[in-house]
Amino acid sequence: RYVRQLQRLQLLFSPTAADARGARQFVEEAAQDFARQHPDVVLYVSPHSGPGPAPVLRAEYLNGTVREELIASMTSEEIVQLATKLANQSGLDIIRIRKPFHTDNPSVQGQWHPLTNKPSILTVQGPRLQPQ
């Protein structure tokens, strides 16, 4: 079954700042619908009064990564799109993946070493090899 990797979304904004208008509209209109559509994500809305830092949407994932996105001067629809994008992501770092494949056991028959295709007389040691 699918387990959503997004744990919680924290919406930190100031109720009086001008650039948090989209955040306030989001909270008034679309936050409830978003929370109903994503029942396994916890949505925290924490307005801090007075002039504070810029409005931020903080996403925390199950593997511990915390991702903060600025929502200053964004409309309510854009914030909804951003929140759905964060909800569909996993918490892995967004860097270039070097290889699209990975194995813990790359070799089934034993990795090649310089003595694999040589006659076994070179590797075997013991009293059997001594001439009688």
Place this chain on the structure above:
Amino acid sequence: MVVLSAARWLRSRLSDRFWRVQDVLKYARHFRGRKNRCYRLAVRSVRRAFVRSTKARKEKKRFLRALWITRIEAASLEHGLKYPAFISNLLKSQVELNRKVLADLAIYEPKTFKSLAALAQRRRQEGFLAALGDGKEPEGIFSRIVHQHY
């Protein structure tokens, strides 16, 4: 009273120059010499590094193919076959493995590679018999071609 000419006296000055400079220097941090510290030198070096990295994507393909071919050649020589003979006979036996997979098999699955080399050797012998024999002998077993209809 609005003074319209006051606007000419205002000059807009950059306030985030530090971050613009850091955006470039962060790609130059692992360079050697002053080009990892000084912006003027770093700009040129970073641009050249980006251009080289885009051009090198084509060469990477050539380089990796040459690497695989070297490895397959070394592995098949261990089993007594030369690379052209190995590849051509493998293709004639309808084993369409590419060089990347063959190189990985040669490293991580040496017994499988040995059996592939034996297959290529057998197909080679059958090819010689068919070409030189010119007789009433039946065709070799491994020379049979399987037709797939999709």
